[in-house]
Amino acid sequence: MTLAEILASLFPDGHSVVVENGLVTGGGSLDGHPLHVVGIDGTTPLGVDEALTLSAAVLEAIRAGDRAPILVAIDSDSQRMSRRDELLGLNECLAHLAKSLLLANHSGHPTIGLIYGHSAAGAFIATALATRVLAALPGAHPSVMDLPSVARVTKLPLDKLEDMAKSTPVFAPGLDNMVATGAVHVVLDPGKPLDGQIRNLIGNLPQGDHRDRLGRERGGRPAAQDVAARVAEQARGA
Numbered sequence: 001m002t003l004a005e006i007l008a009s010l011f012p013d014g015h016s017v018v019v020e021n022g023l024v025t026g027g028g029s030l031d032g033h034p035l036h037v038v039g040i041d042g043t044t045p046l047g048v049d050e051a052l053t054l055s056a057a058v059l060e061a062i063r064a065g066d067r068a069p070i071l072v073a074i075d076s077d078s079q080r081m082s083r084r085d086e087l088l089g090l091n092e093c094l095a096h097l098a099k100s101l102l103l104a105n106h107s108g109h110p111t112i113g114l115i116y117g118h119s120a121a122g123a124f125i126a127t128a129l130a131t132r133v134l135a136a137l138p139g140a141h142p143s144v145m146d147l148p149s150v151a152r153v154t155k156l157p158l159d160k161l162e163d164m165a166k167s168t169p170v171f172a173p174g175l176d177n178m179v180a181t182g183a184v185h186v187v188l189d190p191g192k193p194l195d196g197q198i199r200n201l202i203g204n205l206p207q208g209d210h211r212d213r214l215g216r217e218r219g220g221r222p223a224a225q226d227v228a229a230r231v232a233e234q235a236r237g238a
Contacts, residue, residue, distance in 0.1 A: 001116055001137055001190050003041045003073060009194040010035075010071075023050055024073050025057045030199055036061040036109070039073030039127070046123035047080030051093040054127075058100040067108035069202050072101065074128050075117025094122045098130035105132050110205050112198065115140045115184075120173075132205060133185040135198075136175055142184070143173030169220040180220030182211040 001009075003024065007017055015028030017037045022044025027036045038057045040046060061070055079090060105111045113131035120143045128134050128142065136142070147165060151158040165172035169180040178184040188197050212228050215221030 001139075003039075003075065003116070006073065006114070006116060006137075006194060007037075010198060012193070012195065021050075023053055025054075027068075030069075030195060030202075034066055034068040035198075036068055036070045037073060038070065039114075040076040040123070041073070041117075043075060043077045043118050045077040045080035046094070046097075046126065047082065047085045048088045048090050048093045050080075051090075051097045051126065055093075055097045055100040058097075058104050062100075062104050062107050062109060069110040069112060070101070070104055070131075071198065072111060072113045072127050072131050074113060074115040074119050074124075076119045076123045076127070078120040078124075079122035079126075091122075094126040098126045101127075101130040110202055112201060112205075114188075114198075115142050117141070119143075121145060129183065132209070133201065134178075134183060135201060136178070136184045136187050137190055138175070138187060140175050141173070142175065142178050146173055147171070177220065180215070180218045182214030182216075182218060182221060185211075185214070 003019065007015055010030070011028035013029065015026060017024060017026035017028065019041050022040055022042045024037060024039035024041050027034055029035070038054050040050065040054070044050065058070065061068070079094060101111050111131040113128040113134035114137070115128050115134065116137040118141045119128055124142055124144060147161050148158060150171065151161055161171055169177035175184065175187070179187065186201065188194065212221065212225035216225045
């Protein structure tokens with residue numbers, strides 16, 4: 001689905017969402033209740049300027065004080081890998097965006113990610129994975145790192161990583177693998193109105209982060225939940 005189709009299905013009575021230079025801001029009414037929308041469209045790379053603009057939109061929604069949910073719509077490239085962005089502190093700006101979304105969630109604004117296109121690397125982490133839950137539409141293609149990049153970082157042969165990815169979802173990009181690891185909470189049905197599906201998702205949001213549990217239940221990350229629990233136990237005992 002395109003962003004226009006998503007918005008029409010989500011807000012059948014109209015909305016104020018606009019897209020400017022690939023950045024999505026605005027909102028609409030979901031069953032008479034406000035829903036803020038921010039995001040990135042058209043496989044736009046997420047650089048310093050984009051991260052700060054989206055962070056400002058999230059912080060503005062927090063200042064509104066309505067505690068309305070925030071939907072983060074995502075179809076991006078990776079972070080913008082330019083000399084200018086790196087010199088201006090791209091890593092800090094991406095972290096600021098992620099922390100803005102975490103602050104919104106802790107301030108009573110449930111955050112829901114919706115990936116409908118591509119996203120990768122720092123852009124994926126600072127948007128989709130910084131929300132309380134992440135939904136997806138069929139055809140989405142998220143990845144933290146593609147296999148050729150993994151090969152360069154780990155110095156492992158690409159063919160070995162490709163074999164590992166067939167049985168180990170954490171090594172592989174793509175929607176099915178993100179579902180298996182628990183990163184994607186649910187895949188929505190584009191054949192049904194999205195307003196009802198998003199409304200139900202908001203109404204049944206889990207308290208806390210359950211991605212480790214989902215990854216264990218789905219077989220994509222069988223050890224992560226136990227490891228995280230042991231780390232937390234040791235931290236409390238320190």
